[in-house]
Amino acid sequence: MELITSIKPLLAVLVTLLVMPVLVSSSNKPNVREGWTFVAGTIKFLLVLSMLPVILDGNQIVFTLVKIAPGADIAFRVDPLGMMFALVASALYIVTSMYSIGYMRGLNEHGQTRFVTFFALAISATIGAAFSANLLTLYLFYEILSLATYPLVTHHQDANSRVSGRRYLTFILGTSIGLVLPAMIWCYHITGTLEFSGAGIFSGQLSKPHATVLLLMFVFGFAKAGIMPFHSWLPAAMVAPTPVSALLHAVAVVKVGVFSIVRVITGIFGIEFLSSFELGAVVAGIASVTILVSSAIALSQDEFKRRLAYSTIGQLSYIVLGAALLSPKGVTGGMLHIAMHAFGKITLFFCAGAIFVATGRKYLSQMVGIGYRMPVTMTAFLIGALSIIGLPPTGGFISKWYLVLGTLEGDQMVMLFVLLTSSLLNAAYFMPIFYRAFFCTPEEAMFERKVDEAPLMCVIPLVITALISFVLFFAPQPFLNLAAMAVKGFIGG
Amino acid sequence: MKLVGFIIVCLTGGLLLYGTGELPAWGDPNSPASTHLSDDYITLALEQTEAPNLVTAVLADYRGFDTMFETAVVFCAGLACFLLLRDFRPKKDHYYRHVPTGVMLHVKNEARTVRTGREFEDMDREWVPSDTIIKTVCRILIPFIQIYALYVVAHGDFSPGGGFQGGVIFGSSLILLAISYNLKTLVKRVTEKFLGVFSSLGVLVYVGIGAIAMALGGNFLDYGKYAPIFGEHHIRALGMLGVEIGVGMAVTAVMVIIYINIVSEGRHDEGL
């Protein structure tokens, strides 16, 4: 493995940041503004993509921006795990930008300039988090992301979003300042470094009780991962416009949370260290509880986006669970799930948004028979749902497969049981939607049988993501390779 | 509040008592304070600065920098009184006195309806005739007091006194003028603008002497660097004299400014 110094990671982070002033200044010309967004998104994606071959060759790219303290610089490091995440996020940003044009203009929303600007900031922070070389940098981007998404979440500026925004901040900032920051400083105090490394940074300086506490501080501290009991911000944040929910609460924000947890487990503690203390079980237990409880709650939700939110909470815990299994296959599965779930879930959110734009409805009980009116949307929905449930022929199957393998590899039958049960629950809360959309009696149907899809800019993106979900079942190699390389770095190397 | 005060007083007093137990006896010639630095000052000052008054030597030369800021503090105080109290708003009520008869007029309107001149004078609300005896005695004394004040300023390095004391005395003489006649007499004689400029100029003389020394290639306030201009002889004493004059100017002006502003609530019309 070679370390290549290159400014590309920084550029990838900065490109959307630098475009912000342009966005603000062209607030009166929406088309120009949107154009710039696309340009920036594309450049970003290409930058990320251009680093892919290097990573696939087994090398890593590093770049140190500034030195703060020994072992805790603001530095970037592109490794397979980060690469995978960045790839997903930057690709989906373009799609979502397109979608948000359709959505926002379709609804005639106010403050669109603010919306795109903070969107750009948020995606910058996401990429930054993906490329972080150490915990400090990760924390930095984590916080920026939290704050950048606040105006997005509270976009409507009404009483409802105010309450939600408050809850969002309370959970996200409270946990990050209250738990992650001390935990991070504790680490630094003990080891004098925060650099991620495959073998972890602790070498016997930590007793088991301390390690447990520290691990829990991290796991709960990254509340964006939605681990119970710090999950309730996520359903609350669904008051945001759907593109926000889609990109941020299916991909960027929540994935940064789990990504951070995976990073900490693999990079700070190290798989071996955790296995030696058998701490994986603790995390896995928490994750399983979250999976089961959230799936159960999702069953009872009538609001489309809230159901998706609870689903997300459960799915995120899959990833944590995968990492916590501490077995190569499990970790691979967890990582893959970051990507797979992202494509699946974003499709679902797009669908919810498209329905809202077209019909103004957001409760599932009002959507009986909608399949006839919006067939394309609902087909995409089916693919997304399948991916989430983990059924072929979608990408979700691959990741879940690896997770199952991981449980077997670790000989943890309880976890296997959890996975299977939750898959059933997933099916139980997604399938009725689809069923009622298409297979309802004409009397029950609430819509005329006339195809009346959402604006094109809404539909195209969801078709794209659905297709990708589909394609990933057949061609998971890019992500699979990346995940495998990452795992090799954590365990083998 | 009284109880709080009492407790704080007891605590502080106890602390100080505790610290005092170990002090050297009062007037002990061998205490560190009387041996470490003071010996150097006493034995070297006359030779180095040519000022027999050691206090002035230390004040205006060794620690001249302190004194500069001390003057700046005085300047600051004068400016403070001006800023806080000066009231430029026109008076609402006017009082006039008919000079030949001594009849007082009170005009409640803002407009000036009475023309002042030989017959009518501007007066104050609380005007009382000034006392002939006080007025006459003060009239005679004031110039002597002033020459004395100037003497004190000029002899700072031979005898006690110096710019500050002289300035205060000069200022008091002007205040005495205001008290014995009335405030307007003073304000007419020493205008506000003059005082304002003078107070700045005084400090400016001090700082300027220091800054020019710096320009001549020495450290700030290093009077020795003036030797090429004024000659080696008594150059430091000369520097001190210049500095004392600056202090005197500033202090004089500031004392008058403070007095005028306080006594007339910033209106510069009536006073004690």
Place this chain on the structure above:
Amino acid sequence: MPELLDLIVDKYNYWLYIVLMMIGLYAMIGKNNLIKKLVGMNIFQTAIILFYVSIGYKKGATIPIIQGDHGHGAADAVIKAADYINPLPHVLMLTAIVVSVATFGVAMALCVKIYQRYQTLEEDELRMRLSEK
């Protein structure tokens, strides 16, 4: 007992300065009238000056102005340090006095300003007026 007496007699200046200072401090905190407080403040500052001047005092020494024909030519004579009182505390206290009078002037100006506005100088009455608004 004699030692205690010695202690008291040797340093009576210091003891009394503490008493003076505490009077000032008490007036500053405990008095209700603003001008009384100011007087307390001045007493407090004077007490410190007393302390400093007491430090400078030296038994058997004369005032810190070199004797002689107004200084000129006196440099020939040997100046003995023990003959003169320490000038440094005096210098410091000159500055301190000036500072205290400057503060006093400003504080007086403020009192006048407050009186203009509220027609009282009593702290409790001021507080009442403020809370009325």
Place this chain on the structure above:
Amino acid sequence: MNIIDIIVAFLLVSGFIFFLGGAIGIIRMPDFYSRLHPAGKLDTLGIGAMVAGLAVYNLHHFSLTALLVSGKMLLIVFFVFMSSPTATHSIVDAGMRAGLRPWTRKEGANMEQSEPRKEEN
């Protein structure tokens, strides 16, 4: 004990006696106005005598400087002789204008607390 010393001692002691009279007068006199008499006069002369005594004392090492210093002391005396009656006058005038009524023998000693009389001029 030469003649100068005797003169000095005499002046100082007499000055002291004047001062003593002033101090006792200030305490003993029944009202404000009568108190001013000892305060204004006896103290003035007290200062005069004592400063003069010290001026003479100062001359016992005779030199020009000493003479000038004595001259300065006499300046003090002159100054006091000019200012002290003025100050006394000023105070008594203040008492009058403020409306303090003088004590008279007929009305007795409880006059001081009586109603102030408006005094205008």
Place this chain on the structure above:
Amino acid sequence: MSWPIDLVILTFVIFCAIAAISVRDLLGTAILFGAYSFMMCLLWAVMGAVDVAFTEASVGAGVSTVFFVAAVFRTSRRTKD
């Protein structure tokens, strides 16, 4: 040599200080405060601090008292304590 004077004047000073802050009349306070400054000036002179004494005489006894009276003139003499 001069310690008796010193001690006596110190006592005066303390008397004056206590009186100045306890008189129930601000003009009285001003006057007593002047007296306090006189004493202080003497004290400095006794201790050989001529320059300090000079300053105290000019500031404390003179200007300070005048400012004080001026301020009392512009405010009020009334005080509760």
Place this chain on the structure above:
Amino acid sequence: MTDANTGARSPENPLKTKGKVSLGQEEKQSFAPFMITFVLMFATWLILSGNFAPLLISLGLISSLIVAWFFHDLLFPSLTGKHLGIFIKFSAYIPWLIIEIIKANFHLLYLVFHPRMKELIDPHIIDFKTNLESDLAVTTLANSITLTPGTITVTTGSDGSYRVHAIDKPSAEALPGTMLDKVADIYGENK
């Protein structure tokens, strides 16, 4: 709007000193007060300074100049040839005054130390009128009265009226007495 406040205000003028000299004369003689003030000031400086170094002498000259320039009208608001005479006569008056003062003080000492003081004193306020006119004369008499037997000047009017507080009868009766004549003589106002 305009109300005449004829309250008990004294009809004197604080700003203009009552010189008998007219405006024109003042202008003509404006240099003399300055010079005399200057000389007086410089003499005072010499007494005060006692140091004849050139630097200090020149400083003295400058100082005297400053004071004389700005404040000569205080010392001599009006200058006439009479001033010299006044000065000489005044010098002669002083020894007499001092003797009077000493007498007065012994009288007062007697009163103060007397055990039954309150029976001896009998404060009076008396008014009398003189024909003194110039401020200086009025002031001289007033201060002399204050310094001499048992009397203090309370107020003076510009028309030469006096109000005097006397400590006992004999002092009161002695007024205005010879002192008035002497003072009037000094200032040439004994009409």
Place this chain on the structure above:
Amino acid sequence: MNNYPAIVVIAPLLGALFAGVAAWVEDRATYPIALASLGIAAAAAVNDLITVMISGPIQYNMAGWAPPMGIEYRIDGLNALVLVLITGIAFLNLVASYKNVQQETPDRSGSFYVMYLLFVVGLVGVVSTGDLFNLYVLIEITSLSSYTMIALGDKDRGAIASLNYIFIGVIGASFYLLGVGYIYIKTGSLNMADVAAMIPAMTESSTLLVAFILCIIGVWIKMALFPLHVWLPNAYAFAPVGFARIVAPLMTKVMVYVMVRLMVSVFGYDYIFTTLSLSDGVVWMGTIAILAGGIIALSQKNLKKMMTYIIVCEIGYMVGGAWLGNELGMTGAILHIVNDALMTFALFLAVGNMVYKLDRVDITDLQGLFAKMPWTMGGFVIAAFSIVGVPPTCGFFSKWYLILGAFEAGAYHFAAALLVSSLICAVLFFKVFEVCFFEPMSEGHGHGDDHGHGHDSHGEHAAVAIEEAPVASVITLAVVSVSLIVVGLYSGTIVDRIILPFLN
């Protein structure tokens, strides 16, 4: 001859005096004079900093007399850093406040600038000097000018606040002076280095202990450590904007500097932490200050008042950090002096801009400010994040060092207090942001429900017109906000190149 240490002080002083003359002759000339003198001072300060970084501490003898007899200026890393900070902030504030001064003291702005410069002179002098008594004089000049300026502010309460400040300030300064007296009586010297050399020989002395306690308490009073803070909130909240913007960031910070200077350069670590072992108690005081400041700030309704309590809270950071007794804590405290000054400056700049347009800044008055003053609010947000401690703003990094220091010293309560205060600040600021962000929607825009039917056709809120503060203020705010981030990113450099060489 390197005269820059003197120029830093002399330039504003000369400026003040020239402006003092100009104020009477030609009032319009004062502002350029003030600006120019501060500019020169700032340049000299930067020069000092560079010189110190290259060739170590500079020593400058005033009037050419060698230290124990004369007054010495000793510029090391710490001084130079704080000097740059002070002159820079003073300069920027002057640039920003021109309009505010015109608005608040229209008829005496010339004198205002003079006073302003004198204040800066005092601060700069306090920081540069190496003499204990000189420090006192300069503290007094600073205090005197701030008393005046504060009284110039709020018409109703400015004077009272200022008078209270005078009483407490004088007690503080006098305690310090008394402490210096005790030092002097024990050592016979006033020079810091000279005294420091003598202190190890007399560590058992009760007089020295009293001297130390008096000095430190005096400085604490002046810096408003929690129980002694009562004067601060009113004083700073009622000061005129142009001045509040500089006194709030600098005054207390300079006092913290004095404390650090006394601890490091006069009494020394050994005396304080080994002989006296006062660390625990004071760190607890810092902890209490942090919590109390934060909690009281939460209960405030006025934005300015809230800011002032945040200052009280931040003082707790620095005192606690400095007294942790280890290098990390001290590093954090020193770094926080810089950061907090910048943060507070940015906050007060923003608040000043609001005051310029709104007059009253109760939190409820701020409705719709994001739309009305977007740039001001942008700066405000960054400053707020910095106070909360969000990376990469500088507030995070000093907090980082402080917490590390707390961990090293085992003062977990202090670390906890730091974290809790971050949360409190977050709550505090988001309370404000919510008002600014949400409130206008409640009136007249009918956006209560989620779907946006019935909006203007162009889809933007056109109703709120942008009403920004003067351009100079806004630009300054932008510069300072950016510097918050830049300083944050370069805090590693600052620590390595300046603070650590100073501490070792």
Place this chain on the structure above:
Amino acid sequence: MNTFFLSIAMGLCLLMFMSLYRCLFGPTVLDRLIGVNAIGSKTVVLLLLIGCLYERVDMFVDIALAYAFLNFVAVIAASRYFHKRKGLYEESFND
């Protein structure tokens, strides 16, 4: 001679104490003023006496002179107060 001066000085201090009585307990403000004036005049002499004790009377003359003058100013100022404000008795002043 020094002992003589010292005893005179002590005597003056005693007299000051007597004047101080008027200062502290004078029924009216003006009585206090008289007391202060009396103290002031004694102080002038005392200053000169101290000068003689230090054998540096030339240095103390300046102070005494300044002192006499400033005492005068203070007394004039304080009494001038009553020329403009009525109401002499303490606590009786109310506007």
